[in-house]
Amino acid sequence: MSPESAPLTPPHPWQAAIVDLDGTMVDTLGDFELALNRSLAELDLPPVDRAFIEHTVGKGSAHLLRSTLAHVQADAQHYEALWAAYQRHYLAINGQASAVYPGVMEGLARLREAGLRLACLTNKPTAFAKPLLQAKGLDGFFSHVFGGDAFERTKPDPLPLRKTCEALGSTPAFTLMVGDSSNDARAARAAGCPVVLMAYGYNHGEPPESARPDAVLARLDDLDLRALRPHGG
Numbered sequence: 001m002s003p004e005s006a007p008l009t010p011p012h013p014w015q016a017a018i019v020d021l022d023g024t025m026v027d028t029l030g031d032f033e034l035a036l037n038r039s040l041a042e043l044d045l046p047p048v049d050r051a052f053i054e055h056t057v058g059k060g061s062a063h064l065l066r067s068t069l070a071h072v073q074a075d076a077q078h079y080e081a082l083w084a085a086y087q088r089h090y091l092a093i094n095g096q097a098s099a100v101y102p103g104v105m106e107g108l109a110r111l112r113e114a115g116l117r118l119a120c121l122t123n124k125p126t127a128f129a130k131p132l133l134q135a136k137g138l139d140g141f142f143s144h145v146f147g148g149d150a151f152e153r154t155k156p157d158p159l160p161l162r163k164t165c166e167a168l169g170s171t172p173a174f175t176l177m178v179g180d181s182s183n184d185a186r187a188a189r190a191a192g193c194p195v196v197l198m199a200y201g202y203n204h205g206e207p208p209e210s211a212r213p214d215a216v217l218a219r220l221d222d223l224d225l226r227a228l229r230p231h232g233g
């Protein structure tokens, strides 16, 4: 273990980390593909491919479903029926076609060892996020789990980050956002949180560097808090 990768121990200025779910902790494209295409089939609509899903995911289920209807050139009036089918199918397969990215467990364990409080903040519905974290053995790391329905607005709006900091009892400048997309980076910037993005996630076809995060990481256990400056520090 190099000195930089030795665990960081208090005292240090970091208070908490807010961690995104899809594309950051878990590769969920397989789950999205199964649930979405089973729902489309039920409505006699054509399937979508993984490339479309990868490009579109990250702005919550309503955005995904509305974009899907437009993509398959179906009438927007199918939305309610598609949402009902999607919830049923997603909950039935949740976690079965998805995998935790390498380094995530180790990275979360190191953040906890460093004394940070952790929350998961995703644009996925809370009812999908909680059982997924549980199925993947990730739930024990987090004192709070907030989905896209938890607050009045979703990322990239800063409100969910501000509210999550309130729940964690942390100051945004000393709370690190860990995400994979420009939604996470924009929300973090506006809330005053430093932000790192994972290189492997779903960023609407753009390289994560284009969202100008404080760092881009190949694996979560590559995170070196010593190399990052809290915004107030």
Ligand SMILES: O=C(O)COP(=O)(O)O
Pocket: 020, 021, 022, 023, 057, 058, 059, 060, 061, 121, 122, 123, 124, 125
């Ligand atoms: O859009 C979604 O459903 C999930 O997005 P997130 O976990 O990356 O916030």
Ligand SMILES: [Mg+2]
Pocket: 020, 021, 022, 023, 024, 058, 179, 180, 181, 201, 202
């Ligand atoms: Mg994400």
